[in-house]
Amino acid sequence: MANRHSHRHQNRVAASQCGPTMYRLECGWHRRWSPTARAQCHLPTTTVGNHRCNVISTPKAQCTVDNYGVRKPYMDVIDVSWGDPHGGGVKPLTFVRQVLAACIYPELVESDKLPVEVKQRAQSLLSACDGGSVGSYTPTGGISYIQCSVSNFISRRDGGVPSSPENIFMTSGSQRSLMLVLKLLVHNQASLPTGVLTAVPTYSSFKMMLQRLGAAVVPYYLDEEQGWAMEVEELRRALQASKGVCNTVALYVINPGNPTGHVQSRKCIEKVIRFAAEERLFIMADEVYQESVFGKGSEFVSYKKVLSEMGPPLSHTVELASFHSASKGFMGECGLRGGYVELVNLDPAVMKYAYTIFSTDICAPVTGQLALELMANPPRPGDPSYPVYAQETQSIRAMLVHNMNWVPEFLNNIPGISCQPMMGGAFVFPRLYLPQAAIEKAKVVGMQPDLWYCTRLLEEAGVCVGPGCEYGQKEGTHHIRLCVMTPVETMEEVLKRLKNFHLHFLKEFS
Numbered sequence: 237m238a239n240r241h242s243h244r245h246q247n248r249v250a251a252s253q254c255g256p257t258m259y260r261l262e263c264g265w266h267r268r269w270s271p272t273a274r275a276q277c278h279l280p281t282t283t284v285g286n287h288r289c290n291v292i293s294t295p296k297a298q299c300t301v302d303n304y305g306v307r308k309p310y311m312d313v314i315d316v317s318w319g320d321p322h323g324g325g326v327k328p329l330t331f332v333r334q335v336l337a338a339c340i341y342p343e344l345v346e347s348d349k350l351p352v353e354v355k356q357r358a359q360s361l362l363s364a365c366d367g368g369s370v371g372s373y374t375p376t377g378g379i380s381y382i383q384c385s386v387s388n389f390i391s392r393r394d395g396g397v398p399s400s401p402e403n404i405f406m407t408s409g410s411q412r413s414l415m416l417v418l419k420l421l422v423h424n425q426a427s428l429p430t431g432v433l434t435a436v437p438t439y440s441s442f443k444m445m446l447q448r449l450g451a452a453v454v455p456y457y458l459d460e461e462q463g464w465a466m467e468v469e470e471l472r473r474a475l476q477a478s479k480g481v482c483n484t485v486a487l488y489v490i491n492p493g494n495p496t497g498h499v500q501s502r503k504c505i506e507k508v509i510r511f512a513a514e515e516r517l518f519i520m521a522d523e524v525y526q527e528s529v530f531g532k533g534s535e536f537v538s539y540k541k542v543l544s545e546m547g548p549p550l551s552h553t554v555e556l557a558s559f560h561s562a563s564k565g566f567m568g569e570c571g572l573r574g575g576y577v578e579l580v581n582l583d584p585a586v587m588k589y590a591y592t593i594f595s596t597d598i599c600a601p602v603t604g605q606l607a608l609e610l611m612a613n614p615p616r617p618g619d620p621s622y623p624v625y626a627q628e629t630q631s632i633r634a635m636l637v638h639n640m641n642w643v644p645e646f647l648n649n650i651p652g653i654s655c656q657p658m659m660g661g662a663f664v665f666p667r668l669y670l671p672q673a674a675i676e677k678a679k680v681v682g683m684q685p686d687l688w689y690c691t692r693l694l695e696e697a698g699v700c701v702g703p704g705c706e707y708g709q710k711e712g713t714h715h716i717r718l719c720v721m722t723p724v725e726t727m728e729e730v731l732k733r734l735k736n737f738h739l740h741f742l743k744e745f746s
Contacts, residue, residue: 310698314730316719317702319494319662321568324722326635329628331621332567332610335361339370339606353620361606370606374599376591378406378576382609386576389612390558393526394541403579405590406600406608410524410561410575415445417557417577419593420586421486421518422449431482433474433517435466437665437707437715439494442522452482457710460667463656464496468507475515486518487511492525492536492660495707495717497640499534499659505542509554518555524575527565528721530637531659540580556580562607564662566629568721574604574611639720639727646731652742662721665704668714674745686714689741697737699730 315324322328331354338344338358345355345362364381366372377383383401390399407413422430431452434443443453456474458464466489478484489508491500500508512519521539529536540558544551562574579590615621640658647655647666655666670685678688684705694700704715720727 308698309696310733313694313698313700314726314733315700316722316727316730317700317717319564319719319721320570321564321662321721322570324719325726326568326632326721326723327628328568329566329625331615331625332569332607335610336572336603336606340603342368351620353615357610361609365602370602372602374602374605376595376597376599377402377404378600378605378608379602382406382605382612385609385612390538390540390578394538394544397541397544399540399578403582403587404576405579405594406574406576406605407594407597408573408575408600408604409563410522410559410577411441411445412573412597412600413557413559413575413577414442414520414522415449416593416597417520417579417590418445418449418451420590422451423483424450426483428481428483431478431484432520433471433484433487435488435490435493435708437495437704437709438488439490439522440706442488443708452478454478454482454484455708458493458496458498460656460710460713463659464493464498464665466498466500466504466508468511471508471511484515484517486520488520488522489539490522490525491539492523492529494522494525494661495663495665495702496656497658497661497664498656499529499531499536499661501534502537502542505537505539506546509539509543509546509550513550513554519557521556521558523558524561524564525661526560528636528662529660530633530640531657534659536660540578543580553581555582562604562611565611566632567607567611568632569604569607572604572607573601574607575600576608635724636721638724639722643718643720643727643731646735650735650738652738658720662719663717664720665707665715665717668704668716670714671742671745674741677745684714686716689714690716692741693734693737697733699733699737701734 334350334354335357338350338355339361342358342362344350345358361381362368362370364379366374380401383404383406386404386406387399387401391397405413405416407416418432421432429450429452431454432446433454433456434446436455436457446453454474456470458466459470471487475484487508489500491505492498509519511517519539523536523538526536526538538558539556543554543556558578558580560576562572563570579587582590615625643664644655644658644666647653647664652669653666654669655664658664668686668689670689674689675685678685681688683691684703687703687705690701690703702717704713704717707715707717709715718730722730
């Protein structure tokens with residue numbers, strides 16, 4: 237099954253404040269279709285207009301008729317444009333949902349409908365909530381009991397590197413954490429706008445955050461031919477290009493990559509940290525896909541772990557914010573909105589200001605905080621719930637490993653498409669080699685070529701993917717983004733439709 241929410245295509249240009257050398261966001265991909273956009277794209281309003289479509293029940297796609305009387309050769313719109321595991325058909329983890337159910341409806345704790353271990357965990361969590369209720373407010377940084385659980389999780393993950401609960405702030409998802417940290421860094425009263433080194437391609441919402449705060453996107457390009465590698469030489473070039481145009485104070489990295497699926501090696505992270513230290517840059521490490529690293533020879537190593545192991549003076553001076561979320565990985569609890577940020581090596585006065593900024597949100601949703609605790613402290617071998625938990629997580633792992641290996645291989649066998657190997661994360665970002673006639677046609681209709689391609693793919697094949705122009709790409713190149721955190725049978729249907737559409741598209745414009 238796949239996510240049945242279709243998104244809105246919208247052309248727009250949002251120039252950054254850094255002038256011609258800075259990146260221009262040239263398109264958006266939104267989760268609602270306006271009547272105008274729907275009319276322009278001739279979308280099947282029987283499916284898209286209601287924002288939901290039927291579950292795929294058979295690979296034998298039949299026809300449906302839209303409100304314009306046009307027959308469409310599919311019954312369902314399959315959305316693989318964004319990373320929503322549960323919306324895409326991945327099943328929730330039983331232990332997580334059982335504990336959450338007991339916390340939300342405490343009468344279950346007194347019943348015999350749940351395992352004893354689940355009821356004990358729910359009681360522990362409820363006792364940490366004011367009034368024993370998930371409906372109560374929490375401190376700004378989050379429930380202290382859960383802050384400690386997250387702190388212990390970080391220390392275990394990083395091989396014993398100390399983590400202080402006081403440096404951890406829980407928010408309504410990692411995107412909110414990113415926004416609040418940016419508020420800490422952006423100085424709107426300065427003569428030059430604040431700049432943040434940002435990968436191209438990168439997650440589009442981050443660029444929108446910068447624009448909303450009046451900051452500048454300082455683009456550095458990942459090397460597609462080298463598996464979307466991050467090179468320090470490119471960081472230096474980008475930083476030099478921004479001088480005199482904006483005041484670059486931070487470096488944003490996503491590891492594992494979104495939308496590229498690359499994973500940084502320890503050696504690469506060390507180079508990036510040294511660069512940040514030399515240039516006195518604040519590192520924002522978005523590590524929400526850390527559980528999803530299955531590529532051959534790849535492993536996830538956190539920026540904090542590497543920084544700590546590099547020793548002083550770097551380990552005591554380089555400022556770092558590390559982000560994680562319950563929305564990704566095996567949990568996939570996007571709708572619960574639980575994320576955290578750990579702040580490292582900030583001056584005490586700055587930490588006090590950070591606390592003030594985070595206080596403006598009152599507190600993160602308690603259910604999201606509970607999800608973070610269950611992510612940080614899952615069942616372990618020997619626990620009664622562990623066998624089911626292990627079976628469910630292994631099933632998700634097997635699905636991801638299969639898709640990570642198979643999807644790039646399949647795409648590389650389609651004429652006019654190339655795809656770099658996927659090492660981690662949830663997305664592939666294949667390159668489209670579009671005929672010149674198709675590029676010219678896109679100009680005529682006023683769209684970026686890959687946005688127009690995606691519109692055609694959605695309309696004609698019922699597959700919703702993300703256009704490369706949303707995430708950024710080198711001039712003259714075109715891409716699409718697909719989420720592979722999707723059941724195998726759905727992924728097979730997606731690629732079958734994509735291949736058939738693409739071959740007809742090439743034939744039409746050859």
